[in-house]
Amino acid sequence: MHGFANPARFLRIARWLTPWCLLAGLVLVAGSLAWGLLMTPPERLQGDSVKILFIHVPAAWLGMAGWMAIAAASFTELVWRHPLAAIAARASAVPGAVFTAICLVTGSLWGRPAWGVWWVWDGRLTSMLVLLFLYFAWIALADASDRDGSADNRAPAIFGLVGAINIPIIHYSVLWWNSQHQPPSITMGKSEMSGDFLWPLLIATLGFSLLFGGVVLARMRALLARVQTEARLRRKGFDPSDEGNA
């Protein structure tokens, strides 16, 4: 893992991995969503509204995965001070927030026909909304620590680790408390879901995960390029904030 913390080595790998992740992700997502939308049968109780599953579940997984990535990068930043750890955390935040928002909106759109309500304040929905607010707060904190010029990543890193406590709360909320939301249909090595729904769901989840990985790599490359540009401008005696007017 330490080898990947070398920015030059990271860039060599990321340059060919980024387009492949995005391309494979787009193909898998397009195929699995077409399969799920057009070829799966209506579910016995929920009818055709169950087709929202193929967007909602991957978005929920990636909303949580984004914060787990921030927490892992934060731990790496605090313990080993890897040069890419803070960049990886920053690159994961916006995609994680976007997928959390997609999960909440599609969940609400699924709740209306399935439960008769757009929203209920139960454990699963509320903890997912808390995750979205944690993302907003983390992004604001990371931007503030960039702007003050200290380049001190400890405050966002500590926040990233503390906020990770919400992830098991989201996961176990449907088991700990009475919930409108159903308990998990897929657990380790076991599924209560029919194969008609399971396979397109697994492929959609893989496709969206590859897209997420490609987006994080692209954002890491953008952040790294900005750091390198600013460092070079400083060495030449320019103020990087004035560079756009030069």
Place this chain on the structure above:
Amino acid sequence: MREVFDPWPFVVASYVIGIGATVILVVWSWYAMRREEKRRDEVRKR
């Protein structure tokens, strides 16, 4: 009595929002990466 909804407007709205937001995220991230890498390469050449 339970209301009966036509589920398709909800399904279509979910797909439009989910796919639309994902496409915007991918395109935005890709072009931001290209712009920053181009800027770095231009600064290196100076």
